[in-house]
Amino acid sequence: MKIRRLPDPASLAVLHEPSNQWISLRAALAAHPKLKSLTHLQSNLLALLAAGEQSRAKIVDVVDQAAGEGIGIATDPPPAIPYYPSSLRCFLGWEEHWINAAHGLVQRNLPISRPVIRTYERLTRKVFPLLRPGAAFYDHPVYYTGNHLTVIGDGEPMPWPSYTGELDFELEFGMIIAHPVRDATPEKAAAAIGGFVVFNDFSARDVQWDEQRRGVFGPVVKTKTFGSSIGSVVVTADEVLPKIDQLTASVRVNGELWSSTGTHGLRYHPGEVVAYASQSENLHSGELITSGTLPSGCGLELDRWIRPGDEVTLAIDGIGSVTNTVAEPG
Incomplete structure (x- = not known):
């Protein structure tokens, strides 16, 4: 539905x-x-x-x-936010995204290191160790708690934060909790998911680099908390969960296709993700849990950058899309 x-x-x-x-x-x-x-x-x-x-x-x-x-x-209903989340947990879903984004951050901010990284990766045919996710990612789902109060709807302008010169988008899906759970098994946790929605986790990349190197709480504070957006359409979980790792997706900016990607390679099933979040913690109806960025789902990975006035459309087939125009800095 x-x-x-x-x-x-x-x-x-x-x-x-x-x-x-x-x-x-x-x-x-x-x-x-x-x-x-x-x-x-x-x-x-x-x-x-x-x-x-x-x-x-x-x-x-x-x-x-x-x-x-x-x-x-x-007929042609206007875009509208479907609901206001009561909390926001943002997971890391794809190793490929992390590695691509880490290479992008280094390329933009520490280009002197690129020859060393390229040589290591060419000789070993492995990813440079510091550009892989932390060890915890391979043991269990990992996430940060975002700001649910700055989530805007499909069609609304996304304000450009005054403190960044490098605003970026991130193509994700969100999972809406419909049934309260605590200490859930992956099966029970999956049954607690009521619906799916497309999610855009806007990010300040220059701030991320600074927070990642010098911050105390990691690169998810002012980098992320200023704003994100969700699509108008919510799809019930029964239509999405059976094919969660088979969905195709795209990024378009001002109508131009910037990226074609998909959900293949998701590290953890949504049931595992929600189960982890529920460990010794109550999850309530209305909380939003997001997937993390799909591979090639952000400008940092593509080395393509949005500007004020750009219209950004993120779409996942079988779920929907979200479109926001980037406002002027202020």
């Missing part, structure tokens, strides 16, 4: 996939008074994601009928 929010009146819309039409859930349910028990789902995304199979099947039937009768059709 694909879900988005309609602005007025406040309602969720569900995609009727055979006709590719968005149907207002409020309007569809209003036409079926006998389904009054489901009206609490018409504007509550988290409740809809947590609804059981029987309730969701009824929603699908109602949407089918509404589409057939021309009820509640929302």
